[in-house]
Amino acid sequence: MPVRPLVLVVASGDETYRGYCLEQVAAAYDVVLLTGTEPSWEKPYIVDHAIVDLHDADALLAAGRALASRHELAGIVTWEEWHLVLTAGLARALGLPANSVEVMRACRNKATARTLFARNAVPSAASMKARTLPEAGRATMTVGFPAVIKPAAFAGSIGVIRVDRPEELPAAFEFASAGANQCREDTGVLVEEYLDGPEVSVECVTQRGETTAVAVTRKSLGPAPYFYETGHTVDAADPLLAQVAQVAAAAVKALGVTDGVQHVEMRLVDGRPRLIEVNARIGGDMIGHLVRLATGIDLPKAAADLACGHSPDLTPTRCEAAGIRMLYPAASGTLTERHINQPFTARTPWLRQVQWIRQVGDPLLLPPEGDLFTARAGFYIVTGRNTAEVAEHLDTAAEQITVTTQAAR
Secondary structure: OOOOOEEEEEOOOOHHHHHHHHHHHHOOOEEEEEEOOOOOOOHHHOOEEEEOOOOOHHHHHHHHHHHHHHOOOOEEEOOOHHHHHHHHHHHHHHOOOOOOHHHHHHHHOHHHHHHHHHHOOOOOOOEEEEOOHHHHHHHHHHHOOOEEEEEOOOOOOOOOEEEOOHHHHHHHHHHHHHHHOOOOOOOOEEEEEOOOOOEEEEEEEEEOOEEEEEEEEEEEEOOOOEOOEEEEEEEOOOOHHHHHHHHHHHHHHHOOOOOEEEEEEEEEEOOEEEEEEEEOOOOOOOHHHHHHHHHOOOHHHHHHHHHOOOOOOOOOOOOOEEEEEEEOOOOOEEEEEEEEOHHHHHOOOOEEEEEEOOOOOOEEOOOOOOOHHHHOOEEEEEEEOOHHHHHHHHHHHHOOEEEEEEOOO
């Protein structure tokens, strides 16, 4: 039997949302893992591991070198936003292919990214950094209202809020600052032009500086003024892909990314793409899984291929559609009931997955008290022939699912 290349994975992530990534990489590669906790669900997919503080650069380097001394590593990869910069540094220290630390920092920091987008004529949003409320007030005089206030280097739409009037600014700045203060890399806040239009993401694969857009994801958002995502749909035949691919590739190039998988977020303003940000990893919320269900393209394997200097196979083998919808409560409170009609699931092949992530008795907190991590009770995934059929299936399944909360008295 031929020896399989060995790839180092930094942080496997949460099994619910990232388990498919490790499973798909392990189908093609032997995997060693750097992890912050003792492996559990990961064990069938790895051949070795080291437990380390994933936020400590020196500890990560020492642990990485120890694994490299025991194994001949072909590459290193992470799909976790929080570990992109340190993973790039570790790759360089171990002599493995990777984007530079500076490029990963640019992807992580929205202020730096906006500057690079402007310098390279990538359509984006006007943006100004604000350390204090008075600075934020002055920034809104330039960008105007409505404006978006957000952390400079966080993720998951945490701390992101729309402001329509000056009197809303103090509370919004406090909300965004609370999110920013959770980030170790940059605690600053941005005040940005509001991009009015539907939000999409472009799932990209870049090799030696050439970017291929493999799918476009149409997003659904919760009620304003917050931006938490409530669902995603991927259609292999979506005509929008051709319209947004060039701008997505230009954004990736502007940041200096040469290799890897990217999740490029944008809004369509008057039908034209305007950049929100480039995430230098596989999209969250199971988007990589939706891409595979719709197109057959395996993004986790592509990421591992590129990390090992191989050319990924991006040939579509399906032409279908897939969608995910998050299960949120109508109001914050204690989860008192979660239920799905079991006969319906048994006779419905297009309902691919129903996943609960909260137990009865758990608190579910919507913004502004909470965020997407505290608000979701679970999610479900469906497939169909096209976007319209997926939308119909999502609505049909919703009628069979109950999520009930009771507010605190």
